[in-house]
Amino acid sequence: xxxxxxxxxxxxxxxxxxxxxxxxxxxxxxxxxxxxxxxxxxxxxxxxxxxxxxxxxxxxxxxxxxxxxxxxxxxxxxxxxxxxxxxxxxxxxxxxxxxxxxxxxxxxxxxxxx
Numbered sequence: 001x002x003x004x005x006x007x008x009x010x011x012x013x014x015x016x017x018x019x020x021x022x023x024x025x026x027x028x029x030x031x032x033x034x035x036x037x038x039x040x041x042x043x044x045x046x047x048x049x050x051x052x053x054x055x056x057x058x059x060x061x062x063x064x065x066x067x068x069x070x071x072x073x074x075x076x077x078x079x080x081x082x083x084x085x086x087x088x089x090x091x092x093x094x095x096x097x098x099x100x101x102x103x104x105x106x107x108x109x110x111x112x113x114x
């Protein structure tokens with residue numbers, strides 16, 4: 001895993017993510033997007049199965065993890081749709097190619113007047 005991939009994973013998963021674990025997963029899975037999806041799905045499973053989504057002590061405290069669950073589900077959906085682009089995505093272009101991430105150059109030429 002190179003520095004660009006590591007930086008992208010940290011930006012998607014947070015700075016508290018174990019780098020050694022990310023390296024191991026990247027070696028096994030082969031792409032940064034697959035690593036991010038696996039980590040996010042594990043976090044979602046932990047929220048759904050290990051903790052109640054709502055906790056309320058009448059008149060004292062009320063906690064809800066429903067929005068956290070929805071946020072992780074939205075992040076997983078976006079990641080599955082290819083957003084945001086990862087540095088090792090197939091077909092992704094970088095600054096070395098001269099064309100920034102899928103944008104091309106169009107030359108506009110004036111048409112002769114009638």
